[in-house]
Amino acid sequence: MATSYAGLLADKLESDGEKQQARMIRERLARAPMAVASAQGAGHGHMLGQMPTDNDSRLNTVDYSQPTLETSEVLLPDAIQNRLLEFIQCVEHHDALQRAGAAMPNRVLIYGPPGTGKTQTARWIAARLKLPLLTVRCDTLVSSLLGQTSRNLRRVFDYAQQLPCVLFLDEFDALAGARGNERDIGELQRVVIALLQNMDALPDSTVLVASTNHEQLLDPAIDRRFPFHIPMPIPDTALREGLWRKLLGSYAPDELDWKELASLSEGATGATIEHVSLDAKRSAVLAGQARAQKLVLLRRLGLTLALAKGERxxxxxxxxxxxxxxxxxxxxxxxxxxxxxxxxxxxxxxxxxxxxxxxxxxxxxxxxxxxxxxx
Ligand SMILES: Nc1ncnc2c1ncn2[C@@H]1O[C@H](COP(=O)(O)OP(=O)(O)O)[C@@H](O)[C@H]1O
Ligand SMILES: [Mg+2]
Incomplete structure (x- = not known):
């Protein structure tokens, strides 16, 4: 609770024109140890101040959630899992690293094709750190009103500094696209510059996660500001088998050859496997069966893969x-x-x-x- 009062105090100071003081309090808050984060209600949705909104649409530009480890499990190749754990360690020991002069900003960029688990990984990071997740809705953030985007961005970054949290810029290539895109170049440049300024003003201890399907489109200046880059691959055979086992669970058809299923699903992402598994489960439940039928599952998989290959x-x-x-x-x-x-x-x-x-x-x-x- 103390943390939320401190946040309110910062709000009050800011509205009284004491920007410097407000900023100091927020910086301290962002550094508050994890224990304070949970004690102040990271588990109970206690929010500070008003959620930032877009003036034009009146929609919130961030989503607040509290992922748990049970609902955010993500299967990844060992090397990538280890890299993620390394990031978690750096966040957890940020203060000690800082004292040793070896700290890096708590920022990670997750990139890879759609459906490979980037959003899910951001949820897992928040759950693992026992922090709430503030997901920035980049679609709402990019306002139709010229000039609003930078303002929206500042509100989001200000808001994120009011409480210990993981700030998550999902699909942020929309914001951070290289300067010189088809869209209004002037506006895009302003957004990139605003993003750089906001990132630079963010305390190193604030956890920032960004995800993109198009790493190559990112402005190099933004790319450089992330000390951790984590690629999300299209799953290989072993990972596909793990995903099928996890997602079909007790609904797996009788006498299913897992290895064969894994090899038939070559090219499928985690999202595809989840989609097909849920579909097969639904069919089983509606038919009053305890397990999915193999052919129903394979047919759904085959048709989904056909679609992904552009077969009409x-x-x-x-x-x-x-x-x-x-x-x-x-x-x-x-x-x-x-x-x-x-x-x-x-x-x-x-x-x-x-x-x-x-x-x-x-x-x-x-x-x-x-x-x-x-x-
Ligand atoms: N490697 C994975 N491990 C576990 N679940 C996954 C994985 N990849 C995808 N999924 C599942 O597929 C769905 C879509 O994943 P998501 O994280 O939204 O993908 P992305 O953000 O990369 O497009 C989620 O419900 C997620 O649980
Ligand atoms: Mg996503």
């Missing part, structure tokens, strides 16, 4: 052809007929039309299958 599958025939070509051993004629509720003959004709009769002969060779026509 608009008809049932196209879907069937794609699935068959993608994972023939699972999508037999019979399986496809059952999945799409079609006569077996129709599926056979469709696929034999394209690929000659090789698959058809194999299928017909299985005794007893030819005559039965699933409805």
């Amino acid at each position: 599958l608009t008809t049932t025939e196209q879907e069937i052809r794609w699935l068959r070509a993608w994972a023939q051993s699972h999508f037999t004629f019979r399986a496809l007929a059952a999945l799409y509720d079609l006569p077996l003959r129709q599926v056979q004709n469709l696929l034999n039309e394209d690929k000659g009769s090789r698959d058809g002969i194999q299928e017909k060779a299985e005794p007893g299958k030819k005559k039965r026509q699933p409805k």
Whole structure:
């Protein structure tokens, strides 16, 4: 509570024109040990002052949340996990490092393709540090009113200094794009300059996390201000297996070959695996089943990967052809007929039309299958 009164005092001093005093209090607050952060209500959503808003839209420009370790678990390759832990250590021991003259600003840039877990990692960092997460909504921040963006930015940075927190600039390439973009160049330059000024005025101890899908678009001056750069890769086979296991959980289909599933999902991000797993879970729950069905899961995965590859599958025939070509051993004629509720003959004709009769002969060779026509 003491910390929140201190924050209010800083507000009051500022409104009385005592900017210097207010700033000193806020700097001290930002340095307050983690224990104070939790004691003052990091776990109870106690906020200081008013949330910053955009004058134009009246929307809040930041989101306040309190992620927990349970809800923000993120699976990453060892080397990257270690790098993140190194960052956490530097934050936790910032004061000692500073006394030794070896401190770095508590800033990390997380970059990588969409869906690889950048936002989730920012949540994990906050949870791990037991600090609230202030996520900057860069879409709202970039105001339609010329000149407002820099003001919005200053409000956000001022606000973040009122309480111990992790300030998270999500997808911040919108703000920090290299000078000389298609958009109004003058405005963009002003935003980049404002961002640099705000970052430079931020105490080194304030934890700043930024994420971007386009690292190459960042202004080099901004890039340099982050001592930690953490790449988020598209998951490899081992990581994909871990993600499937975690996300399907007890809904995993019977007799699922995890290694095969991992290899079939080549190119999938964590977001894709989560999306497909949730879909398969939903189907199971709606069908009153305790586990997902393997073919339902594989079909969803196949169609999602097709979409990601830019395949436009608009008809049932196209879907069937794609699935068959993608994972023939699972999508037999019979399986496809059952999945799409079609006569077996129709599926056979469709696929034999394209690929000659090789698959058809194999299928017909299985005794007893030819005559039965699933409805
Ligand atoms: N490596 C990962 N480990 C755990 N979950 C992940 C991973 N990558 C993605 N996800 C899940 O996918 C969803 C989207 O991830 P997100 O962090 O929003 O991706 P990004 O910010 O990189 O676009 C989240 O719900 C997250 O839990
Ligand atoms: Mg994100």
